[in-house]
Amino acid sequence: MSGALGSIPLLAQGGEGFVRNRESGSGASCVSDDGVCPAWIVDHFDRYMEPLGRHVLLTVVALAIGFSISFTLALLAHRRRWLIAPVVQLTGILYTIPSLALFFLLLPITGRGFLTAEIALVSYTLLIIFRNVVTGLDGVPSDVVDAARGMGLNDRQVLWRVEIPLALPEIAAGLRIAATTTVGLASLAFFAGAGGLGDPIYADLNFKSNVLVAGGLCVLLAIALDLLVLAVQRLLTPWTRAVPA
Amino acid sequence: MSTPDQTPSGAAAAASPASAASPDRAPAQLEFVDVVKRYPGASAATIESLSLDVPAGEILVLVGPSGCGKTTVMRMVNRMIEPSGGQILIDGEPNTTRPAAELRRDIGYVIQQTGLFPHRTIAENVATVPKLLGWPKARIADRTAELLELVGLDPEFAGRYPAQLSGGQRQRVGVARALAVDPPLMLMDEPFGAIDPITRERLQNEFLRLQETLKRTIVFVTHDIDEAIKMGDRIAVMRPGGHLAQYATPAELLLSPADEFVEQFVGADRALKRLALGRVRDLRLEETVRVRYGDPTAWVREQLRTSQVPYPLVVDADGRPLAWLDDDDLRGERVVEGVGSAVATVERDDILRDAFSDVLAHRVQFAAVVDGHGAVIGILSSDAVARELAPGPAPVEPVEAGAGPGTGS
Numbered sequence A: 001m002s003g004a005l006g007s008i009p010l011l012a013q014g015g016e017g018f019v020r021n022r023e024s025g026s027g028a029s030c031v032s033d034d035g036v037c038p039a040w041i042v043d044h045f046d047r048y049m050e051p052l053g054r055h056v057l058l059t060v061v062a063l064a065i066g067f068s069i070s071f072t073l074a075l076l077a078h079r080r081r082w083l084i085a086p087v088v089q090l091t092g093i094l095y096t097i098p099s100l101a102l103f104f105l106l107l108p109i110t111g112r113g114f115l116t117a118e119i120a121l122v123s124y125t126l127l128i129i130f131r132n133v134v135t136g137l138d139g140v141p142s143d144v145v146d147a148a149r150g151m152g153l154n155d156r157q158v159l160w161r162v163e164i165p166l167a168l169p170e171i172a173a174g175l176r177i178a179a180t181t182t183v184g185l186a187s188l189a190f191f192a193g194a195g196g197l198g199d200p201i202y203a204d205l206n207f208k209s210n211v212l213v214a215g216g217l218c219v220l221l222a223i224a225l226d227l228l229v230l231a232v233q234r235l236l237t238p239w240t241r242a243v244p245a
Numbered sequence B: 001m002s003t004p005d006q007t008p009s010g011a012a013a014a015a016s017p018a019s020a021a022s023p024d025r026a027p028a029q030l031e032f033v034d035v036v037k038r039y040p041g042a043s044a045a046t047i048e049s050l051s052l053d054v055p056a057g058e059i060l061v062l063v064g065p066s067g068c069g070k071t072t073v074m075r076m077v078n079r080m081i082e083p084s085g086g087q088i089l090i091d092g093e094p095n096t097t098r099p100a101a102e103l104r105r106d107i108g109y110v111i112q113q114t115g116l117f118p119h120r121t122i123a124e125n126v127a128t129v130p131k132l133l134g135w136p137k138a139r140i141a142d143r144t145a146e147l148l149e150l151v152g153l154d155p156e157f158a159g160r161y162p163a164q165l166s167g168g169q170r171q172r173v174g175v176a177r178a179l180a181v182d183p184p185l186m187l188m189d190e191p192f193g194a195i196d197p198i199t200r201e202r203l204q205n206e207f208l209r210l211q212e213t214l215k216r217t218i219v220f221v222t223h224d225i226d227e228a229i230k231m232g233d234r235i236a237v238m239r240p241g242g243h244l245a246q247y248a249t250p251a252e253l254l255l256s257p258a259d260e261f262v263e264q265f266v267g268a269d270r271a272l273k274r275l276a277l278g279r280v281r282d283l284r285l286e287e288t289v290r291v292r293y294g295d296p297t298a299w300v301r302e303q304l305r306t307s308q309v310p311y312p313l314v315v316d317a318d319g320r321p322l323a324w325l326d327d328d329d330l331r332g333e334r335v336v337e338g339v340g341s342a343v344a345t346v347e348r349d350d351i352l353r354d355a356f357s358d359v360l361a362h363r364v365q366f367a368a369v370v371d372g373h374g375a376v377i378g379i380l381s382s383d384a385v386a387r388e389l390a391p392g393p394a395p396v397e398p399v400e401a402g403a404g405p406g407t408g409s
Helices: A002-012 A030-031 A039-077 A081-096 A101-109 A114-138 A142-149 A155-186 A199-204 A208-236 B011-017 B070-077 B100-107 B123-126 B128-132 B139-151 B155-159 B166-178 B197-212 B225-231 B250-255 B260-266 B270-276 B297-304 B351-358 B382-389
Strands: B029-038 B045-053 B059-063 B084-090 B107-111 B185-189 B217-222 B234-239 B241-248 B313-315 B321-324 B344-347 B368-371 B375-382
Touching: A030 A039, A030 A101, A039 A081, A039 A114, A039 A142, A039 A199, A081 A114, A101 B375, A114 A208, A114 B250, A142 A155, A155 B241, A199 A208, A208 B155, B011 B029, B029 B070, B045 B084, B045 B155, B045 B241, B059 B070, B059 B368, B070 B084, B070 B185, B070 B217, B070 B234, B107 B166, B123 B155, B123 B166, B128 B139, B128 B368, B139 B155, B139 B166, B166 B197, B166 B375, B197 B225, B217 B225, B225 B250, B225 B270, B234 B260, B241 B250, B250 B260, B260 B270, B260 B368, B270 B351, B270 B382, B297 B344, B297 B382, B313 B375, B321 B368, B351 B368, B351 B382, B375 B382
Parallel strands: B059 B217, B059 B234, B107 B185, B185 B217, B344 B368
Antiparallel strands: B029 B045, B029 B084, B234 B241, B313 B321, B368 B375
16 A cells, blocks of 8 residues: 555655645644644645645536536437447446556656546546436436427427426436546546645645545535535426425 | 417517417318328238228227227327328328428327426426417416316416326316317327226316317327217227228217127127217107195096006106105005105206116116206106117107007007
């Protein structure tokens, strides 16, 4: 474990500005003991803001691009069913490549930085979102689609006015899983030199205060994104909450 | 042509064909000409050269066992399925001259599972086609309110979602939605199939009442011969393999099935089923001796000799039936208060089946036909019902029932 990590900084050079940078007036003994030091945390909280902002950016961009790609693929595959199997296989392979391995595979091609991190992060969202959109569209009751066509909605109208709205809960569910997964994976982005909350975490893994704050922010971000998607979904699907009278 | 448009923003509608959807559109005449449906790779045709003529304003029922192609026939009308050959003419015009989506907006469509949009309110569901046609908002709102009332739904349902309604209510919404632009032609695929029997009966009756005023041309698919007989002006019985076995009115179908298949399909009780087609007023009523409690029995016996009905009927001061009397009740000097057996009471508008059933449930096989006030206007005998069912000409004037002079037999 430590051996593996030991070789990483050669490539990643993570933790700029964080390396053993613990100088602090308050609670000096707590800090030197690697403990959880509330006073230190309060004093140094602002230094986590930049990595947090970066982490949000990494996640949101990855989700936006991942959603656009998988949603488009899903719409294509919805009408051309034969596309589903190859898309699932391809995105499935991407999904199973270990993230660290992918970073290192990409380094020679795309170099260190944001782009490399995004390529990896995006590729992990594809399978989840694609599958959920396809499942959601498949789950639309056939009688509803039949009635829509029978009343004279054309294919595009059926898709956008009937099928996609009714698939929204399933689509949102996929987006939520993708969001939480991406927040977690983005903490490895610093290996690709893309920053994020992984930076402070790996800069001082022994210092509990540091790991607690950076790790805690990851968790909070995941929860916040999850709730955000949920809130938007509930806003867009009022009928799912209609109580039978 | 421009139709009176109360809405200020009618300009948008006037520019589109939507304005043609005026509240009183004429029903369409529908014709199938040698229609064939054959799926590639299938050995036999799904529909074998079907020709049918449906007059405007009538209900055509397509009925048959599953796999007979009845739904396929219906779905070819609005081109949900494209025929492999032949033509379907709507008011003489092939249904292929317009784009399918445009054609469908002009044809009401009701299916068994309702197909209501779960994510749209009842009002929005009903407004589907008007919205597609670009009606102005105010006109849509007016029409939606009107339609909900027409199908007997409380206006408060307008804002609800389909999941908040019962099966029967949902099916009403389905009918309202199909009627939205008053389409000249409607397709209904087992519309009442998934509903409990009591609600189904009520919806059928309400729909028939609605049809009396709307007079739409309707293609109605069912596998239930009783429903076919009840709903249809004309019935097309389909045989597995897509053959038309018989095309006839309900009465013709029951009286003279074309072949063994039809005979079996309409059922061994087809004579009884014809009772569902007639009403008490269609039959000639008979007369009996009407007596009051306290009348002398000798007089009653004397009257009975010339009576068509062998039982005297006790009535009250207002002519309402109280009891049938038999020989035992006439033993004393006078008709004793309270004697006699219960009387089946039917009205002129009752369906014969119900009236006959009522007669069978009583000891005396005659029913008193009463008017709106309950007073007796005549007697219905089970013989008269039986004569109505007997095949042959003119059962309306049975010779032996004639009480007038000169009716020798």
